[in-house]
Amino acid sequence: MPTGGVSTPRTSVEILGFSLTDGRNASDAVGMRLLHRRAPRQNSSTAGAPSAPAVNEPATTTEEIDFERFEGIGVPARIAWMASAVLYGTASMTFGALALATTLIPRELAYFAAFGTLMSLLCLVGAKRFTNAWWGGHFRSATGMMIVIGGAIAIGDVHSATSLVMLYPMLVTAYLYDARRSIPYVTFGTLYFATTLMVLVPDPTAHAIATATVIAGISAVVVRSQQELRSVVSINRDLSVTDALTGAANVRRLREQLSNVFAEAGPDSRIALFAMDLDDFKRVNDEFSHTRGDSVLKAVSAEIEGAVEPGDLVARRGGDEFAVLVPDARDRDLDALTQQIRDAIRRARNRICPEVNPNGSVAFAIHTDGESVDQFLERCDDALHESKLDAHPERRFGGDVIHLHDTRRIRGGRVGDAATRADHRVSSSVDAISEELNMARSIQHALGTASSWNVFSILSFACGLAIAGAMATRTGAELTSPLPLAAAIGLYALGGLSMLAARCEAGRNWMHLALVTMLALNSVVVWSAGPLSAALADLFIAPAVCAVYAFSSRLLLPHLVAGLGLFVAALAQSNYEYTVARVSVTAVIMLVLVGMLAKARRVTHEFTENAVRLSTVDPLTGATNLRGMRRGVADAIERCGRGGQILALVSVDLDEFKQVNDVHSHTLGDRMLVDVAAAMRTVAREQDVVSRRGGDEFAVICTIEDEHEIPILCKRLGDAIVTARAKLTSGLTVSASIGSVVWRRGEDADTFLARADEELHGAKADSHARRTGAVERHSA
Numbered sequence: 001m002p003t004g005g006v007s008t009p010r011t012s013v014e015i016l017g018f019s020l021t022d023g024r025n026a027s028d029a030v031g032m033r034l035l036h037r038r039a040p041r042q043n044s045s046t047a048g049a050p051s052a053p054a055v056n057e058p059a060t061t062t063e064e065i066d067f068e069r070f071e072g073i074g075v076p077a078r079i080a081w082m083a084s085a086v087l088y089g090t091a092s093m094t095f096g097a098l099a100l101a102t103t104l105i106p107r108e109l110a111y112f113a114a115f116g117t118l119m120s121l122l123c124l125v126g127a128k129r130f131t132n133a134w135w136g137g138h139f140r141s142a143t144g145m146m147i148v149i150g151g152a153i154a155i156g157d158v159h160s161a162t163s164l165v166m167l168y169p170m171l172v173t174a175y176l177y178d179a180r181r182s183i184p185y186v187t188f189g190t191l192y193f194a195t196t197l198m199v200l201v202p203d204p205t206a207h208a209i210a211t212a213t214v215i216a217g218i219s220a221v222v223v224r225s226q227q228e229l230r231s232v233v234s235i236n237r238d239l240s241v242t243d244a245l246t247g248a249a250n251v252r253r254l255r256e257q258l259s260n261v262f263a264e265a266g267p268d269s270r271i272a273l274f275a276m277d278l279d280d281f282k283r284v285n286d287e288f289s290h291t292r293g294d295s296v297l298k299a300v301s302a303e304i305e306g307a308v309e310p311g312d313l314v315a316r317r318g319g320d321e322f323a324v325l326v327p328d329a330r331d332r333d334l335d336a337l338t339q340q341i342r343d344a345i346r347r348a349r350n351r352i353c354p355e356v357n358p359n360g361s362v363a364f365a366i367h368t369d370g371e372s373v374d375q376f377l378e379r380c381d382d383a384l385h386e387s388k389l390d391a392h393p394e395r396r397f398g399g400d401v402i403h404l405h406d407t408r409r410i411r412g413g414r415v416g417d418a419a420t421r422a423d424h425r426v427s428s429s430v431d432a433i434s435e436e437l438n439m440a441r442s443i444q445h446a447l448g449t450a451s452s453w454n455v456f457s458i459l460s461f462a463c464g465l466a467i468a469g470a471m472a473t474r475t476g477a478e479l480t481s482p483l484p485l486a487a488a489i490g491l492y493a494l495g496g497l498s499m500l501a502a503r504c505e506a507g508r509n510w511m512h513l514a515l516v517t518m519l520a521l522n523s524v525v526v527w528s529a530g531p532l533s534a535a536l537a538d539l540f541i542a543p544a545v546c547a548v549y550a551f552s553s554r555l556l557l558p559h560l561v562a563g564l565g566l567f568v569a570a571l572a573q574s575n576y577e578y579t580v581a582r583v584s585v586t587a588v589i590m591l592v593l594v595g596m597l598a599k600a601r602r603v604t605h606e607f608t609e610n611a612v613r614l615s616t617v618d619p620l621t622g623a624t625n626l627r628g629m630r631r632g633v634a635d636a637i638e639r640c641g642r643g644g645q646i647l648a649l650v651s652v653d654l655d656e657f658k659q660v661n662d663v664h665s666h667t668l669g670d671r672m673l674v675d676v677a678a679a680m681r682t683v684a685r686e687q688d689v690v691s692r693r694g695g696d697e698f699a700v701i702c703t704i705e706d707e708h709e710i711p712i713l714c715k716r717l718g719d720a721i722v723t724a725r726a727k728l729t730s731g732l733t734v735s736a737s738i739g740s741v742v743w744r745r746g747e748d749a750d751t752f753l754a755r756a757d758e759e760l761h762g763a764k765a766d767s768h769a770r771r772t773g774a775v776e777r778h779s780a
Contacts (some may be wrong), residue, residue: 059464064606077136080176081127084140085120087596088146092116093170094588109162109585112151119143137177141185144169145192152196160207161582164538164589166192167215171593174222175600178230188220207535214538217462218545221455222597225549228451229608235607239615244627245294245694246301249315254323257313258373261327271367271377275384276341278349280357281320282658290697290757297694299348299362307344308337318620318673319695321378321666329366330608340363359499363387381666388662447605447612449511452550453502456514459542460495463518464488466539470532478530487524494518511550515543515559519566526570534576540567544590548597560594573744618692619658620670621677628645629691632701634749640703647743648710649752650700651760652680652717654725656733657696663732672728679720683713707742714738739763 123140125366130136145439148166170189174182190212197208241253249257261271285293296318305314306321312327325678326332345360363383367376467488469480479485494517501510522539529536540563547559564587571579616628624632633649640647654676661669673696680690680698689701702713718738725734739759743752 012163024647036383037325069658078127078131080140081131081136083596083600084144084172085123085127087168087172087592088116088123088144090122091165091588092593094592095264095585098584098588109151112147112162112165115147115150119147137173137181141173144172145185145189149192153747160197161578162585163193163196163211164541164586166587167593168216170215170219171222171597174219175226175597179223179227182223183224186216186223190216205473206470206532209473210466210536211538213466213469214461214542217459217465217542220462221458221545221549225451225459226604229604230460232447233608233611236611236615239627240611243301243316244625244630246316248301248305248322249313251315251317252614254313254315254317254325255373257325257327257375257379260555261325262367262373265367268330269367270329272326272332272334272364273367273380274324274326274338274341274362274364275317275380276322276324276345276360277384277661278320279359279361283356284353285653285697285761287356288353289761291754294694294774296352299352300345303344303348304341307340317671332398334364338364346397361388365517378667380469385661385665447551447608449505449508450502452511452546453498453506454510454512455549456518456546457495457498457502459546460491460498460518463539463542464491464495465523467491467536469527469619470536478528478532479525481528484525484528487521487528490521491518494521508550515547515550518543519548519562523566526566527573532573533570534574534579537567537570537574540564540570541586541590544594545597548594548601550606553598556594556598560590564590621674621692623677623681623690623692623698625691626693629689629693629699629701630749630753632689632691635754636701636703637743637747637749637752640743641745645703646705646707648702648704648740649743649756650702650709650710650714650717650738650740651693651756651763652698652721653737653760653764654696654721655735655737655764659732660729664729668728672725675724675728676721679724680717683716683720710740710742714740737764 092113092115095116096110099107099110099113106239122143126133126136126139133139145166148169150769151162151165165187170186173185176182193215194212196212198205220606241256242248243250265271278296279291281296284296297316301314301316301322304324307322308314308326312325313327315323315325326334326337340362341362345362346358349356349358349360361384363377363380363386365380365383371379381723467479468482471488476553479488494514498514501514519540522536522543526533526536526539544556544560544563547556550556551559567586568583571583576582583667616624616631618625636647639645654672657669657672660672673692677690677692677698680700684690684700685702686704691699691701693699700713702716704710718736721736722734737760739762741752741756747755
């Protein structure tokens, strides 16, 4: 807990769901990190005057991702062209130089290199002229395979030494495209291996079976891993543009859609944006509960969705504020639509909470040429603000007027008893929290150690199948002796253990031991194979590929060197005719492909990690959103249930925050929320998770050693919030209601959150009673 003085602003890293850094360096850690970048603080000289009408839009605290333009995961179409050009060009120049300048490999391979160079040039043209062509991926994959086949025909039986060149188009296709698109190419490439090796090598059956099986396993690993990551990205892409509570679009989606509509607008376009908020909504939370308030928001969102046309976009901008984008309003009666939205709001509120004013304020603006997204949103907010001021003229006097609700609350008490409030508690909270926990586990599986262990298990079984296939051939009788047979069985056992390690989330340090064991077992088999050692040498490729999925480049290198070293040794002690050529070509292929896969996987993980971050971060403040808070609470309960730490949830509600929007503007209100979130992060500890539950409601998830720390944290949070609010407004309430609860062992997440809601409700009632008493004493 920070003590004394002014806390230094910092960028905090908060990990929700699960820690994915077991046994890894921090630089290589990937997982569900939510990088909360603190919004730039404005000068107090420009921030303090409430009378200033112009306030800059709060800086966006999260990065946006243009998901639509990504052909694969993390690879735009143009980069896919360029990467293919580099790949084919590098390989072609290397093979061409080896063929022309040395006697290591046949001169005929220079023809293959020439075709590869031509392919590289065509990819450069494609990057410039056909960036988003639908046939681009097929062209790169199919043409690459045709070049390999043409090279095989040109060099004849020497192709047995260069057959792994087919890995280039196979693995690139498997990495860049989904299973539906990549499996046909992978299948064709595997059959190509089996067919050509059956025809071109002295002992065709064993070599064909072993190499084709290993290559099929490697391809299966790439396809499966990419499908898993695509699933995570797709889900989090949807979540990142969806409000966690109502299921409506969020601000990120609204801004994205506005940009798209503006870009496609013609000279006769008419784009309308409606802004709305719920009158007296604060009373629902204050007099009843946040749970009931959540029910009202969900019902309002659903009713508005039913009142507009299918092409319109309904978005929740935060708190009780909604928006409706009408992209084509040329033939629409916008005044009639305004009334329809008002009626929808009234129906929803009367159904869920009829005790409170059910109306909503609605206004709209028409986009003008040259107006940016920020300008349009701000002008729409101004229209709503003017509409509300027209309805409440007393608010035009600014900070000198403090508006207090004429509530039904009895001082010190609340309307309705606990049973009444419980009747309105939504039963879906259990399902929502369970869904968030399952999502966190899926992300952990895709980005964490579990995925690497599953890759290892697939390649272990592939090596075992390759050896079993070689044993079944006429010349594989030597492999049935006790030692190689035990090694083959050991590979199957290793695959089974790695599946168990995936379930137990074993650290990556164990992966080093597993890879060394795989190399040792493969070595036993290869060195026991006699004449078949050259045919089984490709077994040493599998551990190197597995290391790509487990380690950073620095930790990957020893495994790559060890695999290539054993590959060279196996061929050197055999009587294989083209040993030098095969060693040279395989070394080039493995270095290029492993480097490419390592780089591409790092980019992929960064992209996927960012997609996860966006889905759990509030787009306005940079704090975790409701979805992130649910995941954090569910995970913290699991951790505290296993250990001895104390889990506490501190809930925060900004007192009379509605006045900021009503008296000043929504823009200033947004600015205040950004500054409050930043102030809370400066007070919270590094391991605490600051969340925006919605509207002006925040929470801090913290694990502590002593319950006496909680009052200290609450006091520091309250002081920081008062300071942040006072800098932006004067004459308005700047305090916050703060409640805290401690998790009880055996309590599930939904019960814990409901209890936190009740505690905050009581804190708000007490805070309101104190403020009301102070006003009455001042008036007297």
